[in-house]
Amino acid sequence: MARWVIHLDLDAFYASAEQLTRPTLAGRPVLVGGTGPRGVVAGASYESRVFGIRSAMPMAQARRLLPANGVIVPPRFRVYERLSQEVFAVVTAVAPVLEKISLDEAFAEPPSLVGASLEEVTSFCASLRARIRAETGLVASIGAGNGKQIAKIASDEAKPDGLLVVPQGTEREFLAPLPVRALWGIGPVAEGKLRFIGVQTLGQLAALSEQDAVATLGGVVGRDLRRLATGFDDRPVADRGETKQVSAETTFDTDIIDLATLRAEVRRIAVGAHKRLVKAERVARTVVVKLRHTDMHTVTRSETISAPTDDLAELSAVAERLLLDPAEFGGIRLAGVAFSGLSVPHQDALFTVAAPAAPSTSTVVAAPAPVAPPSEWRQGDDVVHADYGTGWVQGAGHGRVTVRFESRSSGPGVARTFPQSDPALTRGDPGDCLA
Numbered sequence: 001m002a003r004w005v006i007h008l009d010l011d012a013f014y015a016s017a018e019q020l021t022r023p024t025l026a027g028r029p030v031l032v033g034g035t036g037p038r039g040v041v042a043g044a045s046y047e048s049r050v051f052g053i054r055s056a057m058p059m060a061q062a063r064r065l066l067p068a069n070g071v072i073v074p075p076r077f078r079v080y081e082r083l084s085q086e087v088f089a090v091v092t093a094v095a096p097v098l099e100k101i102s103l104d105e106a107f108a109e110p111p112s113l114v115g116a117s118l119e120e121v122t123s124f125c126a127s128l129r130a131r132i133r134a135e136t137g138l139v140a141s142i143g144a145g146n147g148k149q150i151a152k153i154a155s156d157e158a159k160p161d162g163l164l165v166v167p168q169g170t171e172r173e174f175l176a177p178l179p180v181r182a183l184w185g186i187g188p189v190a191e192g193k194l195r196f197i198g199v200q201t202l203g204q205l206a207a208l209s210e211q212d213a214v215a216t217l218g219g220v221v222g223r224d225l226r227r228l229a230t231g232f233d234d235r236p237v238a239d240r241g242e243t244k245q246v247s248a249e250t251t252f253d254t255d256i257i258d259l260a261t262l263r264a265e266v267r268r269i270a271v272g273a274h275k276r277l278v279k280a281e282r283v284a285r286t287v288v289v290k291l292r293h294t295d296m297h298t299v300t301r302s303e304t305i306s307a308p309t310d311d312l313a314e315l316s317a318v319a320e321r322l323l324l325d326p327a328e329f330g331g332i333r334l335a336g337v338a339f340s341g342l343s344v345p346h347q348d349a350l351f352t353v354a355a356p357a358a359p360s361t362s363t364v365v366a367a368p369a370p371v372a373p374p375s376e377w378r379q380g381d382d383v384v385h386a387d388y389g390t391g392w393v394q395g396a397g398h399g400r401v402t403v404r405f406e407s408r409s410s411g412p413g414v415a416r417t418f419p420q421s422d423p424a425l426t427r428g429d430p431g432d433c434l435a
Helices: 013-021 059-065 077-092 118-136 148-158 171-175 188-196 202-207 210-217 219-229 259-279 312-321 430-434
Strands: 005-010 030-033 041-044 071-073 098-102 105-108 140-145 163-165 245-256 284-293 298-309 332-340 382-385 389-397 400-405 414-419 425-427
Touching: 005 077, 005 118, 005 148, 013 030, 013 041, 013 077, 030 059, 041 059, 077 098, 077 105, 077 118, 077 430, 105 148, 118 140, 118 163, 140 148, 148 163, 148 171, 171 202, 188 210, 202 219, 210 219, 245 259, 245 284, 259 312, 259 332, 284 312, 298 312, 382 400, 382 430, 389 430
Parallel strands: 030 071, 140 163
Antiparallel strands: 005 105, 005 140, 030 041, 098 105, 245 332, 284 298, 284 332, 382 389, 382 425, 389 400, 400 414
């Protein structure tokens, strides 16, 4: 009987969550991220993407591209986590086993779709999308097919706000014209190897002999990727559970015998582990380094830092500090880097707003004009006012703070301005906007 797997992906999730819970932002270019010197774009609404802005772009660059009506707000991961739970509760009602990839992405294999027709699958997915929108206010794109790979690519093709079901038996035809990078598991290195032998599309990869695929990409990897390119994918959908650790490691062709080379390799390995950390949408507090000696005995060293982070430079620096000098330890045949002590980044170091610089000292000739103290509020902060309820800071400065009072269920709210020291104005819980 036909097997059907669906892949659900929430469209521009972080920015959409901000537009949903702060209705004034609906339809406007919205960026989620930090405004400090190391700030990056964590999420970009579709309205901002038309200006060339994308996730992971430095915020300084994105700010230059953002139009006048655009808004930048700090991330609120408690809100995103709550909304994710709401969405997946809707999905698990019809598909009890859910394989969550991140806060906004998951696979499911609904029992009711075993042996279903194309029309039945399409109707099921359309109904699920409508339920998610009605019950949470968020938009989900869904792809469906005979396995996880087809479903994932189909949802990518359906975005934004779309649905694509790949009919059984047409998988190879569907995949054939797509670039090899469309296949989950093919990164820039594998793409380069395939391009070297003239393979640029999944159809060309599927047409390779197994021997050529293995010679180009390696044993198990070559066989598996070639098989996926043909449209065959029997991998099960399974509950992954909570991610406890992310890691990457490399066995070297020749033993490393000097510290400089080892440092360079560990920096490269840390990049791989960091990509998995970002994909899991977590921050880490502990860095673990594994070193395997030429004689096969293994040493593991770890360090716990003061605050969880996903800053690659900081994590890599800790990993380098943990290294042993091969001149003393001996030749190293394998090195690995792991990040553990994972948590949801409620206040990610990447998104921290830089503190104001300390004033320089100088000789005062005349009494300076009174200056309002620096504002304790920043744009995007959640607040509660004793008289007006839940809101968020639209702007602050010169001793004043402007608050927009609104939530997911309120519709666009009224903006009011207060003295920044108004005792009736206090910090709010980010989850209040979901009421």
